[in-house]
Amino acid sequence: MPIDSSASPVWFITGCSTGFGREIAQAVLARGWRAIVTARDPAAVADLASAHPGLALPLKLDVTSPADMAAAVAEVKASFGRIDVLVNNAGYGYLSAVEEGEDDEVRAMFEVNFFGAVSAIKAVLPTMREQGAGHIVNITSVGGLVGNPGSGYYAATKFALEGLGEALARETRELGIKVTTVEPGPFRTDWAGRSLKQTSHSIDAYESIAGKRRADVAAHSGRQPGDPARAALAIIAAVEATVPPSNLVLGKPGLEAVRAKLGRLKNDLDTWETTTVGADFPD
Numbered sequence: 483m484p485i486d487s488s489a490s491p492v493w494f495i496t497g498c499s500t501g502f503g504r505e506i507a508q509a510v511l512a513r514g515w516r517a518i519v520t521a522r523d524p525a526a527v528a529d530l531a532s533a534h535p536g537l538a539l540p541l542k543l544d545v546t547s548p549a550d551m552a553a554a555v556a557e558v559k560a561s562f563g564r565i566d567v568l569v570n571n572a573g574y575g576y577l578s579a580v581e582e583g584e585d586d587e588v589r590a591m592f593e594v595n596f597f598g599a600v601s602a603i604k605a606v607l608p609t610m611r612e613q614g615a616g617h618i619v620n621i622t623s624v625g626g627l628v629g630n631p632g633s634g635y636y637a638a639t640k641f642a643l644e645g646l647g648e649a650l651a652r653e654t655r656e657l658g659i660k661v662t663t664v665e666p667g668p669f670r671t672d673w674a675g676r677s678l679k680q681t682s683h684s685i686d687a688y689e690s691i692a693g694k695r696r697a698d699v700a701a702h703s704g705r706q707p708g709d710p711a712r713a714a715l716a717i718i719a720a721v722e723a724t725v726p727p728s729n730l731v732l733g734k735p736g737l738e739a740v741r742a743k744l745g746r747l748k749n750d751l752d753t754w755e756t757t758t759v760g761a762d763f764p765d
Contacts, residue, residue, distance in 0.1 A: 492562045494518045497572030499526035501671035505714035545598030555605045569619045570599040578681030579692035580634045588635045595639035614658040620647045624667045624736040628743045632692035667736025669708030708733040
């Protein structure tokens with residue numbers, strides 16, 4: 483069945499084979515909206531297209547491939563003529579202490595988690611600028627606001643995307659383009675299970691710190707409190723809001739962790755205020 487070009491809006495979602503990407507795609511399609519459902523293997527999203535003919539457009543997309551990205555955006559333009567929402571969801575985790583980190587693994591994760599999102603953003607911005615409207619949703623993590631032992635490199639990819647998104651929001655606000663950064667806490671996705679990578683270069687000195695956390699994260703896979711389906715509904719609600727949030731933390735554990743981080747930051751600012759302002763030239 484041909485794509486129904488009269489329906490709206492159009493959501494472009496990366497990483498739809500599992501987890502948040504799949505749940506967001508299902509929620510979008512259930513509303514009768516159009517969705518570009520992407521995965522490195524299109525067979526992983528074929529069921530979404532079959533269940534929603536005329537609304538779902540399944541596409542092959544490895545976010546680290548410039549050719550894939552260009553082809554995907556061109557296909558979207560040809561099929562739908564517009565892109566209303568980009569959801570940068572594709573990504574994965576890698577756990578290691580900083581000293582244990584393997585350079586090739588760290589760089590590979592940055593290519594997906596950060597540069598893959600950058601590629602998608604730059605690919606859709608010309609269309610959104612031409613429309614004078616659009617919404618970019620970057621799914622980072624509570625780990626993009628709070629660094630924990632054993633996941634420093636993963637946090638670095640997400641901190642980077644947080645900073646990029648904040649700057650992007652200020653660059654595009656007057657162009658009609660909104661940006662929301664979503665920070666999930668622990669959710670029952672494949673992040674801590676099948677998709678998780680861990681260092682093969684462990685150091686005994688870190689076993690009781692980073693090593694313990696690595697083991698705890700893997701052990702709790704499938705038992706996290708966060709519901710990905712509810713997260714998808716929360717993200718849709720944020721996009722539909724008249725004034726969408728710049729940041730949307732998802733899940734109670736994540737909220738508690740971020741509030742604790744803000745408390746520590748405020749304490750440092752207040753305690754060291756005299757030293758801070760004393761670093762300026764005298765009036």
